Amino acid sequence: MLIKIKCIDEDKPGKKWAKVFNRTWPYYRAWYLQEGFTSRPGYLSCKNALDEYMPELSLMYDQICELAGGGDVTSRYLSMWNPPAFMSGCTQVAWTKNTPALIRNYDYNPKWFEGVMLKSNWLQPVMGVGDCNWGLLDGMNGSGLCASLNFGGRNVVGEGFGIPLVIRYLLETCENVEDAIRVLERIPVHMAYNVMLMDRNGEYATLFLGPDRKPGLITKQACTNHQEDIEWPEYARQTQTIERQKAAEEYLNDKKMDLDSICRKFLQPPLHQFDVKKSFGTLYSAAWFPETGEAKLFWKGKELNQKFEEFNEQQITVQITKQAESLIY
Numbered sequence: 001m002l003i004k005i006k007c008i009d010e011d012k013p014g015k016k017w018a019k020v021f022n023r024t025w026p027y028y029r030a031w032y033l034q035e036g037f038t039s040r041p042g043y044l045s046c047k048n049a050l051d052e053y054m055p056e057l058s059l060m061y062d063q064i065c066e067l068a069g070g071g072d073v074t075s076r077y078l079s080m081w082n083p084p085a086f087m088s089g090c091t092q093v094a095w096t097k098n099t100p101a102l103i104r105n106y107d108y109n110p111k112w113f114e115g116v117m118l119k120s121n122w123l124q125p126v127m128g129v130g131d132c133n134w135g136l137l138d139g140m141n142g143s144g145l146c147a148s149l150n151f152g153g154r155n156v157v158g159e160g161f162g163i164p165l166v167i168r169y170l171l172e173t174c175e176n177v178e179d180a181i182r183v184l185e186r187i188p189v190h191m192a193y194n195v196m197l198m199d200r201n202g203e204y205a206t207l208f209l210g211p212d213r214k215p216g217l218i219t220k221q222a223c224t225n226h227q228e229d230i231e232w233p234e235y236a237r238q239t240q241t242i243e244r245q246k247a248a249e250e251y252l253n254d255k256k257m258d259l260d261s262i263c264r265k266f267l268q269p270p271l272h273q274f275d276v277k278k279s280f281g282t283l284y285s286a287a288w289f290p291e292t293g294e295a296k297l298f299w300k301g302k303e304l305n306q307k308f309e310e311f312n313e314q315q316i317t318v319q320i321t322k323q324a325e326s327l328i329y
Contacts, residue, residue: 001321003283004115005129005297005304009311011121013060013134018067020116021133025068027112028132032077034084043072046079053161053187054169060122064134080132080165082190085157087235089280090150091244091271092196093252094204094221095287099259102146102198102288105266106137107239107273109280110320117297117304119311123172127295127306129286135164136171138286140295142308143175144200146288152192153226153235158211160188167195177203185215194223200290222248243270263287267300274321283320 010016032040041049051058065075077083089107094100106129119127128139138148147170149163166187174180176199184195184207192210197203208216208227216227225241226232236242251257251265265271266285274281287296294307299318306312 001110001279002317002319003110003113004315004317005117005284006115006315007117007119007304007306007311007313009119009313013064013067013120013122017064017118017134020114020130021064021068024114024133025074028077029073031084031086031112033073037073040076040084041082043076046076046081049081049161050079054165056123056173057169060134068133078133080135080162082159083132083162085191086162087151087191088149089225089239089273089282090148091248091266092148092150092194092206092223093248093262094196094198094206095252095259095262096202096204096221097258100198100202100204100290101259102138102148102196102204102290103263103266103286104138104148104150104196105271105282105285107280107282110283111279113283117306119306119308125308126168126171127308127311128167128171129284129297131164132162134168135162136167137164138288139167139171140288140290140293141171141174142293144290144293145171145174145176145180146198146290147171147180148196148286148288150194150196150223151225152194152208152210153239153241154192154210154231155235156210156212157191158188160190160211163189163191163193163195163209175199176201177205181205181207181217184209192227194225194227196223198288198290202290220249221252224248240270240273244273247271259287263296263298267298281320284318 092104116130125142128136224245297304
């Protein structure tokens, strides 16, 4: 099974952004309307929610809706207000030795992977791995703030935004962890998600988010797919969230562990996972370096390195199932 990562450098949404949207829209449209046309909120509700919680993005929202054709369903989808439920896996750590880095694995179904790394300059320079066309799975801004997400392992859905757009918003508007915490404390999300933050000053934090409770701020350096307690045992067993959490904490506490060696651990079980039958597993590993503005996406035997000053437009292809098979599965 192959995945492609296309790196795009476009300051404002334009022809490059529209090309990605046109390629992915049939799949996103089917996902967005999977429960029927009337199951999603109307345009005015979507627009009003965006204006209320993310006013700095309102003009950009109007522009991308126009680029996407300006249709009703398109505009509702792009607001990310009360989208369908979606879950991922993922492991995240805040690495603080010598060279600070936010390191993570992104675990998901490759069928739904957008495969775009975008560098932009909307409200400030931002580069990250895209999702839902203008949302982000993980990324960093020109102020040196890094952020990434993973599913929180709770089977609860409510009123709020899809988390990829929240990641985009905080990287567009915040300069450090303190700023980002204030954003995450006031913006509602529609499912349980864990967001890890790290900034240029070496500060880090993880917030447990959910639609039914106030955000929980923790200082642990490792985070997988549960929050305070295991609330969805079946999901926890399937994704080995406890095993991955323990392994990540063990690596962080190992005094012999350096940056290169912990990155290699992200390419090995239990942090790296792939279920070929379910087509679900680690699609990429990433390390975001807030001090230098550099990013590394990596797989076994392959790396993609980018930085704000020298962002190279390119496309790479990775055979992820072959890598997974070589990692014991």
